[in-house]
Amino acid sequence: MRVRRLGALLGALALALQPFTAAALDARYTDADGDLVADAPTDPKQWVDPATLIFAYTPVEDPAVYAKVWDGFLRHMEKVTGKKVQFFPVQSNAAQLEAMRAGRLHVAGFNTGSNPIAVNCAGFVPFAMMASLKGEYGYEMEIITYPGSGVTKPEDIRGKKMAFTSQTSNSGYKAPSALLREKFGLEPGKDYEPVFSGKHDNSVIGVANKDYPVAAIANSVMLRMLARNVVKKDQLVSIYKSQTFPTTGYGMVYNLKPELAAKVKEAFFSFDWTGSDLLKEFQSTEPPQEKFIPITYKQHWEVVRDIDKAMGISYDCKG
Incomplete structure (x- = not known):
C-alpha cells in the first residue's frame, strides 16, 4: 500500500501536543469491540430500515456532474438492497455531517479529513475505499x-x-x-x-x-x-x-438494520466497474481508482488521527 507515515513532520508536531480526545465517540454511541467506530444497536427497535436509502458523495464544485457519475452504482445498489437509492448533492462538509447525524443520510463517501468527525459525531462506519486493480490507493x-x-x-x-x-x-x-x-x-x-x-x-x-x-x-x-x-x-x-x-472513505450509518447493512456492503464489493461512469471519472487519478477495497477506520485512518492529534484537534460534537 502507498500510505506512509508522516515520520519527521509528526515527530516535530508531537513536541506541541495539546490535550486530545479525538478517539472518543459521542456519548450516543458505544464501541464494545474497540474498533473505534460505533457498534450497531443491540435493540431491534433502534435499527433503521428506510424505504429509500440516501447516498451522498463528498462536496464537489458541481454536484450535478457527480450525480451522473454515481448513477450506475446507485442503480446497482438498488438491485442488491431492494431499496430505492437517491443521490443527495451536499454543498459542504458540515451539511453532509449534519445530515447523517440527524438520520437523513444513510450511505456516504466522506473525504479524508471529515472521516474522523463523521465516525465520532455522526455514527459513520467506513468500510470501503477506491483503489487500483493492484490495491494501491491514496x-x-x-x-x-x-x-x-x-x-x-x-x-x-x-x-x-x-x-x-x-x-x-x-x-x-x-x-x-x-x-x-x-x-x-x-x-x-x-x-x-x-x-x-x-x-x-x-x-x-x-x-x-x-x-x-x-x-x-x-x-x-x-x-x-x-x-x-x-x-x-x-x-x-x-x-x-x-x-x-488515504482517500475518500465509503460507508454507512451505524444503525442500519443488520440485513440491510450487509446488502449495502455487498453492493460496493460486487459492483462491476467495467465501462462504468465511476471508472471513467476516477481512473484518471494516480494511482488509478478502479475498484472498491475493504478498509477499517482503525487501521487506514491512523495517519490522519496522528495529524489531528499533533494539531490538538478534538472531535467534540455539538448539539
Whole structure:
C-alpha cells in the first residue's frame, strides 16, 4: 500500500501536543469491540430500515456532474438492497455531517479529513475505499500556485493570501496548516492570510483564474479536473507535495438494520466497474481508482488521527 507515515513532520508536531480526545465517540454511541467506530444497536427497535436509502458523495464544485457519475452504482445498489437509492448533492462538509447525524443520510463517501468527525459525531462506519486493480490507493496534498505569481516555494507564502477548503479537510487545511507552522514557521493570520473556498474544486479553479495566489488541495481532485479539461496544466504550478494519505472513505450509518447493512456492503464489493461512469471519472487519478477495497477506520485512518492529534484537534460534537 502507498500510505506512509508522516515520520519527521509528526515527530516535530508531537513536541506541541495539546490535550486530545479525538478517539472518543459521542456519548450516543458505544464501541464494545474497540474498533473505534460505533457498534450497531443491540435493540431491534433502534435499527433503521428506510424505504429509500440516501447516498451522498463528498462536496464537489458541481454536484450535478457527480450525480451522473454515481448513477450506475446507485442503480446497482438498488438491485442488491431492494431499496430505492437517491443521490443527495451536499454543498459542504458540515451539511453532509449534519445530515447523517440527524438520520437523513444513510450511505456516504466522506473525504479524508471529515472521516474522523463523521465516525465520532455522526455514527459513520467506513468500510470501503477506491483503489487500483493492484490495491494501491491514496493521494497527496499539494500546494499550488499559478505561473508568475511570485510564489516558487512555501516560504514565499509569507505575506500572501492562501486558500484552504474547509477546516474539516485533511489536505485542504489540517495537513498544510501543520506543515507551514512546523516546517516553515508560518502562522495563519500572522504570516499569511487564510481564506476558505469551501471545496477543492473551487481552490483549483481559483488558482487557475488567479483569484488565489496559492492554495492547498488534494491532487486526486486536481488530476480529475485536468482530465476533464476543467483547468489546463499550464495554469498551475506545484510548489509542495506531501506523502500519501488515504482517500475518500465509503460507508454507512451505524444503525442500519443488520440485513440491510450487509446488502449495502455487498453492493460496493460486487459492483462491476467495467465501462462504468465511476471508472471513467476516477481512473484518471494516480494511482488509478478502479475498484472498491475493504478498509477499517482503525487501521487506514491512523495517519490522519496522528495529524489531528499533533494539531490538538478534538472531535467534540455539538448539539
